[in-house]
Amino acid sequence: MTTHPPAEAPADGAPSATRQDPQLGRRLFHLVNGVAIATAYALLFTHDQVVQIFGAIACTIYIVDRIRIAYSEAVARHAPWVNHTLVRAEEQMREAAMTPFAIAVLLTILAVPKLAALIAIYTLGIADPLAAVVGIRFGRRRIAHNRSLEGSLAFFAATLTIAALVLRWGTAASMPTIAGASTAIGIAAAGCELLPLRIEDNLTIPIFVGFATWAITALCGVPLS
Numbered sequence: 316m317t318t319h320p321p322a323e324a325p326a327d328g329a330p331s332a333t334r335q336d337p338q339l340g341r342r343l344f345h346l347v348n349g350v351a352i353a354t355a356y357a358l359l360f361t362h363d364q365v366v367q368i369f370g371a372i373a374c375t376i377y378i379v380d381r382i383r384i385a386y387s388e389a390v391a392r393h394a395p396w397v398n399h400t401l402v403r404a405e406e407q408m409r410e411a412a413m414t415p416f417a418i419a420v421l422l423t424i425l426a427v428p429k430l431a432a433l434i435a436i437y438t439l440g441i442a443d444p445l446a447a448v449v450g451i452r453f454g455r456r457r458i459a460h461n462r463s464l465e466g467s468l469a470f471f472a473a474t475l476t477i478a479a480l481v482l483r484w485g486t487a488a489s490m491p492t493i494a495g496a497s498t499a500i501g502i503a504a505a506g507c508e509l510l511p512l513r514i515e516d517n518l519t520i521p522i523f524v525g526f527a528t529w530a531i532t533a534l535c536g537v538p539l540s
Contacts, residue, residue: 340400342444345416349440352420353433357484365424373417380414415518427525428539430485431532435525437477438504443520446470446508459509470508475501478528488537496535503527 356365383390387407402411416439423435450466458464478497482488488496507523508516532539 338400339448341402342448344400345412345444346440348413348416349420349436353436353440356424356429356436357433362424362429366421369417369421369424373421376413376417380411383411384408412515412517415515419518419521423521423525426522427529430481430539431525431528433485434474434478434481434500434528435521437481438474438524439517439521441477442470442473442504443508443516445473460511462509467505467509471501471505474504474524482532482537486537486539488535492535492537496532496537499531499535500524500528503531 352369360368383402420436420439423432426432427435446466446469449469450461450463454463454465456464458467475497478500479493482493482496483490486493504520504524504527507527508520510519512519529539
């Protein structure tokens with residue numbers, strides 16, 4: 316039986332979850348953040364205000380995550396719930412998903428019109444964790460690496476619904492036009508989610524969906540401003 320010196324005790328609190336674990340606490344945290352940011356942008360703040368506020372939040376998230384990495388032993392010892400609930404094993408000594416999440420949301424807000432940004436952020440907050448949970452729990456038909464037909468259909472359906480609701484709320488376009496644009500946005504988003512990129516999808520999804528929404532709505536004649 317191998318024994319370990321006391322200095323290695325903090326490893327007991329190290330993250331152990333992988334991408335194949337549901338990690339419902341992490342998914343819920345992801346969802347709440349995405350929905351809260353998009354809803355605040357939709358109802359409470361101007362573009363300039365949300366850039367300033369979320370810019371400060373993104374900086375704070377980055378700094379806190381660097382502290383977590385630099386003092387990983389202390390986090391494992393004194394706050395093991397952080398690792399068990401919010402962090403994967405692969406993220407123990409590198410940035411957690413919330414850092415690219417925050418950066419991508421800020422870039423999306425800066426780069427695309429408000430309605431396109433709302434669709435992109437809601438998609439990141441709702442469709443992404445929903446697809447992960449559906450794929451892990453119910454996925455039976457693999458169509459790509461770590462992707463299932465069931466998870467991709469959940470991602471598509473959620474994105475389509477989000478796009479339809481946001482465009483209905485924010486534009487005067489007809490329902491058939493909104494339905495066509497939303498379907499195209501859902502297909503484009505689901506296609507992006509399937510790409511085998513070696514880049515964190517919290518970074519790629521909102522930026523891609525934001526620009527895809529901007530382009531598709533322009534082609535369909537749906538004004539975003």
